[in-house]
Amino acid sequence: MKPQASPPGVDARRAALRLLDAVLRRGLPLEAALGGAAGDLAKPEDRGLAHAIAAETLRRLPDLDALIDSATQQRLPPDAKARFALRIALVQALALGTPPHAAISTVLPLVDGGPRRLVHGVFGALMRRKVTLPASPSLPRGVAERWLTAWDRDMVDAARSALAAPPPLDLSFADADAAQAFAGEHLADRHARIFTQSRVAELPGFAEGQWWVQDLAASIPARLLGPGDGRAVLDLCAAPGGKTLQLASAGWRVTAVDSSANRLERLRENLQRTRLSAEVIEADVMQWEPSAPVDAILLDAPCSATGIFRRHPDVLYRVRPKVIAEMAELQRAMLARASGWLKPGGTLVFSTCSLEPDEGELHLDHAPELTLDPVASDELPEGIAPHPSGYVRTLPTMLADKGALDGFFIARFKR
Numbered sequence: 339m340k341p342q343a344s345p346p347g348v349d350a351r352r353a354a355l356r357l358l359d360a361v362l363r364r365g366l367p368l369e370a371a372l373g374g375a376a377g378d379l380a381k382p383e384d385r386g387l388a389h390a391i392a393a394e395t396l397r398r399l400p401d402l403d404a405l406i407d408s409a410t411q412q413r414l415p416p417d418a419k420a421r422f423a424l425r426i427a428l429v430q431a432l433a434l435g436t437p438p439h440a441a442i443s444t445v446l447p448l449v450d451g452g453p454r455r456l457v458h459g460v461f462g463a464l465m466r467r468k469v470t471l472p473a474s475p476s477l478p479r480g481v482a483e484r485w486l487t488a489w490d491r492d493m494v495d496a497a498r499s500a501l502a503a504p505p506p507l508d509l510s511f512a513d514a515d516a517a518q519a520f521a522g523e524h525l526a527d528r529h530a531r532i533f534t535q536s537r538v539a540e541l542p543g544f545a546e547g548q549w550w551v552q553d554l555a556a557s558i559p560a561r562l563l564g565p566g567d568g569r570a571v572l573d574l575c576a577a578p579g580g581k582t583l584q585l586a587s588a589g590w591r592v593t594a595v596d597s598s599a600n601r602l603e604r605l606r607e608n609l610q611r612t613r614l615s616a617e618v619i620e621a622d623v624m625q626w627e628p629s630a631p632v633d634a635i636l637l638d639a640p641c642s643a644t645g646i647f648r649r650h651p652d653v654l655y656r657v658r659p660k661v662i663a664e665m666a667e668l669q670r671a672m673l674a675r676a677s678g679w680l681k682p683g684g685t686l687v688f689s690t691c692s693l694e695p696d697e698g699e700l701h702l703d704h705a706p707e708l709t710l711d712p713v714a715s716d717e718l719p720e721g722i723a724p725h726p727s728g729y730v731r732t733l734p735t736m737l738a739d740k741g742a743l744d745g746f747f748i749a750r751f752k753r
């Protein structure tokens with residue numbers, strides 16, 4: 339007998355449920371789970387919908403769960419299928435503009451043979467109560483407490499606001515004139531910020547390789563090395579290559595090293611599309627070493643990635659203190675190893691896309707061979723000031739009225 343096809347729209351919701359399960363129960367990054375959870379969907383728009391539902395659920399999870407708990411007599415366990423189904427139905431009705439009847443009718447088949455009546459009843463009760471989600475999503479309690487300790491209430495509020503709206507798209511350009519000619523807000527040299535839901539590959543200039551997507555904060559580390567004038571730079575942990583492209587277009591002879599073959603494949607595609615060049619080496623920087631000391635190094639170390647929570651809300655749930663401690667240890671080891679590769683007088687820029695001081699500020703006490711080379715205000719995009727000590731810390735409070743920034747720690751050192 340032929341298997342029965344699901345009613346329209348159900349497969350995308352089923353994939354969204356698998357995605358959430360992969361993130362929340364198995365601790366996988368949302369992007370990494372996409373292939374396994376949504377790879378069998380034939381239409382790209384269904385894959386896009388599954389991803390959008392899962393990502394928005396993660397942005398709104400504490401508030402969705404609070405609503406669910408307010409309408410159930412017995413608290414549903416966090417991993418109950420009914421809770422997952424309700425989160426998916428509610429996020430569509432309350433945040434994604436799906437009409438309630440469509441939101442619930444496409445989700446009920448996910449709990450066929452199970453708690454269908456419960457899901458239907460709770461969803462109906464909440465709709466009759468005309469519930470809404472708060473304008474600023476709540477952060478998971480552990481994250482809010484951690485960031486309140488590390489930063490302050492303003493930062494936590496800004497992080498919540500940053501979750502409420504889709505983040506802007508920042509483009510970095512190889513050519514300053516092409517950037518100026520691009521319609522958008524120009525917050526730095528060779529930069530344009532746009533607000534769009536269009537697919538990146540469909541935007542003007544993409545096919546021609548004029549630009550690549552890179553948050554404005556992520557573009558700061560390479561800016562701090564200035565023009566290359568044909569000098570050599572090691573770009574360590576380089577893939578998928580945002581900083582490699584910046585350095586190559588600023589006149590550096592780049593050697594890009596990364597241990598991930600898949601990510602290096604994307605780096606090579608990016609080089610090809612932008613017609614920029616770099617030597618590409620697949621290697622573990624804890625094993626590899628350059629044949630001679632170098633003038634400049636950019637070390638964009640692997641990290642918890644909590645600084646990019648608005649684009650990757652899964653980090654709010656996957657990243658625990660143990661992960662932060664492990665990443666900080668790896669960063670410390672990488673920084674110590676790479677600093678030994680610098681010529682005396684050479685420059686090393688270290689960065690992480692993390693909002694955890696353990697992966698940023700605390701490293702300043704553990705770089706004995708290096709001296710901080712203070713960053714001046716005029717080296718940074720307008721509206722971003724260096725810390726008085728000379729390093730750069732970006733927070734979601736910065737440029738909040740213009741679409742805000744990802745969270746980065748950036749320090750420039752001299753040997």
Ligand SMILES: C[S@@+](CC[C@H](N)C(=O)[O-])C[C@H]1O[C@@H](n2cnc3c(N)ncnc32)[C@H](O)[C@@H]1O
Pocket residue numbers: 574575576577578579580581582595596597598601621622623624638639640641691
């Ligand atoms: C923050 S991402 C780099 C982003 C990149 N610099 C850019 O601008 O597009 C960190 C990178 O570190 C790489 N990585 C992690 N551990 C590594 C190791 N031991 N050796 C080399 N690369 C490593 C990962 O594959 C990942 O691509």
